[in-house]
Amino acid sequence: MSSFLTRRSPCFVNSLRALRRYQSVKVDGKLNLKTTPTELATSSTLPNIEKEHLPKRDIDPKRKLEVNKKETTGYVIPKWQEALGEAFIGVFKVDMDKIRSGSIGGSKYYYMCKDQGLQFKNEPLSDTAKFYYETLGLNRSFSQWFQITALHVWLLFVRMRAMPFKYGKLYQQKLVDRLFKDIELRLSEEMNVMSGSIRDNYLKDFDSQLRGIVMSYDEALISDDATLAAALWRNFFNGDKNVDLVHVEAMVRYIRMQLYVLDKTSDREFGFGDFQFVKPNEVVEPLTKENEDLLRKKVREKYEPLEGKQLPSNRSVLSLEE
Amino acid sequence: MATTAKEVAKRLVSVLESFPKERIEHFASFKEVQAERFAVIAGLPSKSKDLKTTKSNKSIAEIVSSTLSNKSGPKDTFKTDALTSQVLEQQLVSAANISQNKYSTYYPISSKLLKPKGNPNYYDRLVGDLEKGGKQKEGLLSGMMTVITGKY
Numbered sequence: 001m002s003s004f005l006t007r008r009s010p011c012f013v014n015s016l017r018a019l020r021r022y023q024s025v026k027v028d029g030k031l032n033l034k035t036t037p038t039e040l041a042t043s044s045t046l047p048n049i050e051k052e053h054l055p056k057r058d059i060d061p062k063r064k065l066e067v068n069k070k071e072t073t074g075y076v077i078p079k080w081q082e083a084l085g086e087a088f089i090g091v092f093k094v095d096m097d098k099i100r101s102g103s104i105g106g107s108k109y110y111y112m113c114k115d116q117g118l119q120f121k122n123e124p125l126s127d128t129a130k131f132y133y134e135t136l137g138l139n140r141s142f143s144q145w146f147q148i149t150a151l152h153v154w155l156l157f158v159r160m161r162a163m164p165f166k167y168g169k170l171y172q173q174k175l176v177d178r179l180f181k182d183i184e185l186r187l188s189e190e191m192n193v194m195s196g197s198i199r200d201n202y203l204k205d206f207d208s209q210l211r212g213i214v215m216s217y218d219e220a221l222i223s224d225d226a227t228l229a230a231a232l233w234r235n236f237f238n239g240d241k242n243v244d245l246v247h248v249e250a251m252v253r254y255i256r257m258q259l260y261v262l263d264k265t266s267d268r269e270f271g272f273g274d275f276q277f278v279k280p281n282e283v284v285e286p287l288t289k290e291n292e293d294l295l296r297k298k299v300r301e302k303y304e305p306l307e308g309k310q311l312p313s314n315r316s317v318l319s320l321e322e
Numbered sequence: 323m324a325t326t327a328k329e330v331a332k333r334l335v336s337v338l339e340s341f342p343k344e345r346i347e348h349f350a351s352f353k354e355v356q357a358e359r360f361a362v363i364a365g366l367p368s369k370s371k372d373l374k375t376t377k378s379n380k381s382i383a384e385i386v387s388s389t390l391s392n393k394s395g396p397k398d399t400f401k402t403d404a405l406t407s408q409v410l411e412q413q414l415v416s417a418a419n420i421s422q423n424k425y426s427t428y429y430p431i432s433s434k435l436l437k438p439k440g441n442p443n444y445y446d447r448l449v450g451d452l453e454k455g456g457k458q459k460e461g462l463l464s465g466m467m468t469v470i471t472g473k474y
Contacts, residue, residue, distance in 0.1 A: 044409075
């Protein structure tokens with residue numbers, strides 16, 4: 001039971017991640033399709049042009065939100081709680097796929113999205129945040145963080161839609177609920193917006209932004225790269241007139257890479273939280289038929305081993321094949 | 323050097339103009355704004371006068387800032403100083419890669435995502451609605467079905 005309660009439990013991630021991305025290697029940026037988004041973006045010789053019309057309000061919190069210890073890496077649930085939980089699930093035949101939507105969709109996946117562009121004033125940036133704020137030169141502000149987070153939330157939405165309706169909807173619901181709960185808390189705790197009505201107005205604004213973002217990126221998903229570039233420019237790049245097209249291309253590449261990995265992830269892996277975003281300094285090479293067969297075999301071995309008993313908390317009806 | 327930059331900018335404008343037309347009208351059009359930005363260097367006539375409204379030429383940030391303050395603040399103008407022929411060449415390659423769908427071809431996605439089993443008609447309906455300009459109202463029956471089933 002401990003495995004589904006921790007948001008970044010290493011056992012979820014490491015095994016399949018290694019296989020899925022065993023071809024993901026950093027390579028020298030000569031052939032365009034072999035370069036990472038970071039390398040592609042840094043190859044541009046256009047200097048960063050100041051965005052005069054965008055607010056330059058770095059996030060300088062008096063108090064930072066704390067992460068619940070049950071959601072931190074390496075949290076292990078006490079043995080007696082685990083045993084009690086397993087017994088409860090076994091006796092009452094609890095639908096674990098529904099339960100998992102909260103701990104995975106609403107916690108693990110949310111933090112994955114949130115941490116991508118998270119930054120605070122006078123604090124070192126994470127690897128992914130460096131890509132957004134230093135390589136792409138985006139403004140360090142709360143609304144830019146929202147744009148980065150919303151982009152990753154949308155990527156997960158695309159995959160969640162492809163799950164069985166009953167579960168996919170629940171995963172989406174938990175993720176979006178958590179997003180807005182967190183925005184509200186960040187506004188009051190970290191951004192010092194003390195007035196409830198002002199916070200509500202911000203939330204309404206972010207809600208309509210999210211709807212627009214999901215609609216635009218969804219349209220781009222089934223259209224073409226040019227539509228995706230336009231959607232990115234309008235949202236992610238804040239409609240910057242002097243945008244660097246190489247940066248836009250790097251983001252198009254980044255998103256297509258993520259979608260490819262999401263497409264190759266089965267419902268079971270995704271539902272169990274066995275997915276991580278490809279980092280901007282990594283590159284994904286398309287899998288061959290043999291690679292895919294090997295991947296499916298390993299997934300089956302991991303989730304439905306022929307020998308050994310499966311714990312009640314690991315039961316699932318989600319597909320292993322697609 | 324200047325003539326080279328001009329030539330590259332001309333090619334860049336033609337690539338940008340080959341981008342598909344946006345299905346619905348947004349505050350600002352990527353294709354139009356960027357084509358105009360490089361048309362300045364290419365010495366091509368600005369098309370902004372031909373457009374029905376001037377709002378599509380403004381950046382989103384510009385619209386927001388002009389809405390927030392009634393004062394007409396500094397104009398967010400195109401900054402062309404740094405756009406040398408070498409820079410423009412890179413911009414051209416990127417625009418061409420985007421217009422040739424290089425990445426969606428290299429990273430193909432299957433019908434698993436495009437016809438999601440949880441909501442198979444989602445993308446068809448979305449595009450259908452956008453094709454109609456996003457303004458047509460849904461019929462009563464299909465509207466009720468959307469509400470009851472929760473599927474778009």
